[in-house]
Amino acid sequence: MAEVKQFLINVLNLIDAIDIQIGKQTISLLAIIEVICLSILIFLITFRLNYWLKTRLLQKVILDRGNRHVVANIVSYSLGTLSFLIILEAIGFNLSILTVLGGAIGIGIGFGLQDLTRNFISGFTLLVERKIKLGDFVKFNNLEGTITEISTRVTTIRLKNGSSVIVPNSQLVEQEIINCHYETDIVRLTALISVAYKNDLVLITEILLMSAYSESNILKNPPAQVIFKGFGDYSLNFELWVWIKSDNMRFQWEILSSLYFTIEYNFRKKKILIPFPQRDIWIKNPQAINGSVTQSENEVLTDNIIYPFSLSSSNYSQDSEFRYQGISIRDSLKKVIYFRNLNELEIRKMVELGQLKFLKDQEILFYENEPGDAFYIVLSGQVEVFTEKLKKTLAILKAGSFFGELSLMLGIPRTATVKAIEETLLFSLSSQDFKKLMQENPEFSEGIIQELSKHKEELNQRKQELQEKGLISTSEEDPNIVVWMRKRLQRLFSF
Incomplete structure (x- = not known):
């Protein structure tokens, strides 16, 4: 043992005797070896500290996984760097030599390790700025997946097929990336739909909106929207805009697939015709092809428009009602006396602007004396209208009934409380939607005014209620009930 010990001492003395000249500084080979060993030791300690902070200590303090990674990385690397410098100072290593050494190896880093350095800096940029974080669903270079890890050099993206892509951090910093979670909790999906020219557009709108409502993963607010994209060569083209939670983006194709199946x-x-590409064939002299062709067949062959499908009553339904449990939104709107003279475009606009509202059994829709800010149609189920003061039920409204139209149009507080007495689906039109209709369609506004003016007795009663509650402004006061009503509508809806 003594011989081995002496041998090691001699080797260390020999190494210590070897000096390396770097500029004007002289560094012993032993000092360089010590620096290398210490660097490895500090790296291992820093790695273990980083892991312990993420999985143990910070897990009890910071709930968000992404925040834990940021804090753990900053703390561990800062302590590692500080510990490295303290140990070097403690063993008497001249820290000023590091500046010379850094300059000597700077060229090597600049040429050989520039990608590694850029990725390292980019990693810290991502961790600090947090433009993307763990759990975010991102789209990048034709890839779609969830961020599962952000290290100082690379980021891991888990794809839908279960595999993972390792992306250098510099690419995420320098290139365009779509983050479906950044400063939002909801994301819009778009379903593309084309229908034949002979279809009823109001019916199409109702079917698409109801189809969207039936999907559990599609949000009811913001409501689905039907966008008419234009006239194609052989089809009417629509887009159905629906909204889902950002966390469900990983299931976007399953949600769209289910929606398409429903549509x-x-x-x-409802026998809606789906178009497909077609060509028209013109035959100038059909007799030359077949002399036995009859006159009626000639008329079919030389018809200006040849459809690839039959438009007979057996294949195309003239019934434009889409019914949800026996109720048509359009027909229900037309049953409201104030809307019955609206044209198809105005009705379709109301269908599009309105929202579907689902109530659980015994759920309160609104309370007595609350602002009358919406109009409702019962599509399915039942609601009870009652007064809490008198503890009396005023009415039970079933599918096809409507309520709240005057409260909406005149801004009258609710005169009763309404609650569902079973699972109920309502179609609602809010004051903001009604305001938009009034502002965009002057004829619609005038039609509502003309219809309301036919019910002067009820208007006088409503006006008196508002006066008793002090809800009529001096600017709209007028002895003529129709003039008063016009002023009130203009004030409420700014048209």
């Missing part, structure tokens, strides 16, 4: 089923049920 196809409802289209088929």
Whole structure:
């Protein structure tokens, strides 16, 4: 043992005797070896500290996984760097030599390790700025996946097929990336739909909106929207905009697939025609092809428009009602006396602007004396209208009934409380939606005014209620009930 010990001492003395000249500084080979060993030791300690902070200590303090990673990385690397410098100072290593050494190896880093350095800096940029974080669903270079890890050099993206892509951090910093979670909790999906020219557009709108409502993963607020994209060569083209939670983006294709299945089923049920590409064939002399062709057949062959499908009553339904449990939104709107003279475009606009509202059994829709800010149609289920003061039920409204139209149009407080007495689906039109209709359609506004003016007795009663509650402004006061009503509508809806 003594011989081995002496041998090691001699080796260390020999190494210590070897000096390396770097500029004007002289560094022993032993000092360089010590620096290398210390660097490895500090790296291992820093790695273990980083892991312990993420999985143990910070897990009890910081709930968000992404924040834990940021804090753990900053703390561990800062302590590692500080510890490295303290140990070097403690063993008497001249820290000023590091400046010379850094300059000597700077060229090597600049040429050989520039990608590693850029990725390292980019990693800290991502961790500090937090433009992307763990759990975010991102789209990058034709890839779609969830961020599962952000290290100082690379980021891991888990794809839908279960595999993972390792992306250098510099690419995420320098290139365009779509983050479906950044400063939002909801994301819009778009379903593309084309229908034949002979279909009823109001019916199409109802089917698409109802199909969207039936999907559990599609949000009811913001409501779905039907966008008419224009006239194609052989089809009317629509987009159905629906909203889902950002966390469900990983299931976007499953949600869209289910939505398309629902739309196809409802289209088929209502005999909505789906177009496909076609060519028209013109025959100038059909007799030359077949002398036995009859005159009636000639007329079919030389018809200006040849459809690839039959428009007979067996294949195309003239019934434009889409019914949800026996109720048509359009027909229900037309049953409201104030809307019955609206044209198809105005009705379709109301269908599009309105929202579907689902109530659980015994859920309160609104209370007595609350602002009358919406109008409702019962599509399915039942609601009870009652007064809490008198503890009396005023009415039970079933599918097809409507309520709240005057409260909406005149800004009258609710005169009763309404609650569902079973699971109920309502169609609602809010004051903001009604305001938009009034502002964009002057004829619609005038039609509402003319219809309301036919019910002067009820208007006088409503006006008196508002006066008793002090809800009429001096600017709209007028002895003529129709003039008063016009002023009130203009004030409420700014048209």
